[in-house]
Amino acid sequence: MPPISSATLAPDASPAREAEAHSPRPVPRRRPSIVRWYRRGGLVPVLFAIPGILAFTYFSWGPIVSGAIMGFQRTNLIDDATWVGLTNFAYVLSDPVLPQAVGNTVYFAVLGMLFGFPAPLVLAVYMAELRRSRALFNTLAYLPVVIPPIVAILLWKYFYDPSADGLFNQILGAVGIGPLPWLNASASAMPSIVLEVIWATAGGTAIIYLAAITSVKPELYEAAEIDGSGIWRRIWHVTLPQLRGVILALVLLQLIGTLQVFTEPYVFTGGGPDNATVTVLMLIYSYAFQYGDYGAATALSFLLAIALAIVSVVYLLATRKWSRS
Amino acid sequence: MTDTRLITVTPARARRKAAEAPERSAISDADRRRPSVKATMTTLQIAFFSFLVIAGVGPILWLAKAALSTTQDTISQPFAWFPSGIQWGNLAAAWEQIQVGRYLANTAVMALGSTISTVVVTASLAYVISILRPRWAKFLSGAILVTLFVPGVISLVPLYLTVVDVPLVGVSLIDTYWAVWLPAAANAFTVLIVSRFFDEIPREIIEAARVDGVGPLRMFFIIVLPFSKSILGVIAVLTILNSWKDFLWPMLVLPGSELQPISVALARVAGKTDLSLQMSAMLLGLLIPIAVFLIFQRQILKGVSMSGGIKG
Secondary structure (H helix, E strand, O other), X not given: OOOOOHHHHOOOOOHHXXXXXXXXXXXXXXXXXXXXHHHOOOHHHHHHHHHHHHHHHHHHHHHHHHHHHHHHEEOOOOXXXXXXXXXXXXXXXXXXXXXXXXXXXXXXXXHHHHHHOHHHHHHHHHHHOOOOOHHHHHHHHXXXXXXXXXXXXXXXXXXXXXXXXXXXXXXXXXXXXXXXXXXXXXXXXXXXXXXXXXXXXXXXXXXXXHHHHHOOOXXXXXXXXXXXXXXXXXXXXXXXHHOHHHHHHHHHHHHHHHOXXXXXXXXHOOOOOOOOOOOHHHHXXXXXXXXXXXXXXXXXXXXXXXXXXXXXXXXXXHOHHHHHO | OHHHHHHHOOOHHHHHHHHHOOOOOOOOHHHHHOHHHHHHHHHHHHHHHHHHHHHHHHHHHHHHHHHOOOHHHXXXXXXXXXXXXXXXXXXXXXXXXXXXXXXXXXXXHHHHHXXXXXXXXXXXXXXXXXXXXXXXXXXXXXXXXXXXXXOOHHHHHHHHHHHHOOOOOOOOOOOOOHHHHHHHHOOHHHHHHHHHHHHOOOHXXXXXXXXXXXXXXXXXXXXHHHHOHHHHHHHHHHHHXXXXXXXXXXXXXXXXXXXXXXXXXXXXXXXXXXXXXXXXXXXXXXXXXXXXXXXXXXXXXXXXXXXXXXXO
C-alpha cells in the first residue's frame, strides 16, 4: 500500500475542491481548524463510526474495563458499588471447589489437546490429497459443526446412557465391552464430554488446516520429490512445517477456548458427579447468576483472564523458536 | 503494485476455481499411478468416508429416526428400523406441546437481528478504517483489534450488568431481543475480516470516483458495498449460524420463556417431556441450520478457511 498523505484522503463535499485536493502532488500542510476540518468532510467518518463506537463502548470496551475493576468492588443491583480491596479475591481463592474446578478445566484442556489436536490435522492432510470428492468430504466433516451445541449435547447425553441399554453401551456390548458408566462416574465423565466436544469441533478445524495445506507451494513438493523423498517424508518435512503458523495459532485458540468451557459440562452433567466436571467458568456462572455475587464472579474471571494471558505468553515464548525456524 | 492489486480482485469465480484445483499436493501424479499408492488411497478413501458418514451423518440420521419413533421403540430397540411404524404425529405433537414453532421463530428473529446489527456496524466501521481513513482511524482499529486478545470471560458478568441497566440510558434490556442484537454488533473479528477485504479494493477506483464528485455516502453504497457483497454475505451467513448455536448469553438475558430461542428452550424442557417429543423438537431445531449450511456451503467453508487465515 503506497503511503498516501492524509490530506489526499480527506473526503470532500465539493467536487472542484476534490479535484484539487486529490492531485498526486503533496498538499502543503496548513494549520487545522474546526471549520476547515468540517468543510473538508471530517465529520463524515465520525458519523459512519458512531454506531460502531457506541456498540464497542457499551458492549466491548466498557465491560472489559469494568471487568478489570469490579473484582475489587462489592456490586449488587441495588446499591452503588463499594471498594472492598482484595476481599473478593480472598473469597474465591478460599473456595474449596476452586482447586477442583481448576484441575478439571486443565484436565479438559489437556484431553482436548491430546485427542482433539491430531484428529483434524490428519483429516485435513488426507483431504488435501482428494481430487474429486473433496467437496463431499468437506460437507461431511463440517456437518457436526453446524449442529446447535444444545441439540448435539442432548443427543449425546442420550447416547451416553450408562445402562446396558444405552446406545453406546449396546454398540460396545456387541464387541464385548462394557457397559461403561460414561457421564455417571467421576473418572469417565470428563473424557466423555471431551469426546463430544472433539466430534463437534474437529470438522471446523480441519477446514482451516485444509485451506492452509492447499496454499502450500507445489514447487516445494516437486523439489522434495526430485530429491527423492517419499510421500510420508514430504508430508512430514514439507506440509507440516509449512503449516506451523496455522497450527500454532489454532492450538493457542483451542487452548484459550477450552480453558473457558461452560456449555458442555453445564448441560451434560451440571458439574457432577462429585464436582468431577465443574469448570472455572461454571464456578463464575454460579457466583454471578445463582448467588448474585458479581464481585466474586468478576474476581474469578479476572484471575482466569490473567491465567490465560500467562498461558498465551508462555506458549508464544516456548514456540518462538519453532515458529521462526 | 497496482497491477497485482487488480489481479487479486479478479472475479470470485476464477479465484474459487484456482483454490479448488491445486496444481499438486504431497502426492504427485506419478505416485498416484503406482499400484501400492493406488491401493492405499482407495483403502483410506473407504476408511475415511465410512468414518465421516458414521460420525458426521450417523447421529443426525439416528436423531431423525428417534424423532419419528415411539419412546418405547427408541429405548428398547435403538437400532431397529421403526418396529412400531413411523410416527409422523410426533412432529406435530412436539410443534404443539413444546411450541417448537414459536421457539424457532424466536431463534430466527434473534439471529436475523444479530446479523443485521453485525453487518451494519461491521461494514460502516470497516469503511471508516479502510476507505475513509481519517487520522484517528488507526486508534479506532487498534482499540478494536486489542479486544480480540481479551478473553471473553472477563466481560461476561459486566456485559450482563450493562444489559441489565444500560449506563446513561438507564433502561434494562433483559427479556428483550435488543440484549442479544446490540452486543452482537461489537464484533472485532468481523471488523478485522471486512476491513482487510476493503483494503483490497483498488485505491484507483476510490480516487477516480472522488474526482468525479462521488461523496462518501454514495461511495459507500455504489462502490464499496457492491464490491464487498460476497464477504458481507459470508459474514451474514456465519452470524446466522453462530447465533443459532448460541446458548449461554440468550439463556442469561432472556429468562422469560416467551422470547427464548430453541436452544435455550430445548435445554429447559429436556428430561421433562416425553423422549420421542424431545427428539422431534431437537430434529426440528436442527433442520434450519443444516438447510442453511447445505445451501450456503461454499460461502460458509470459504468464510471459515478465511477466518483461519487471519487467525494464522
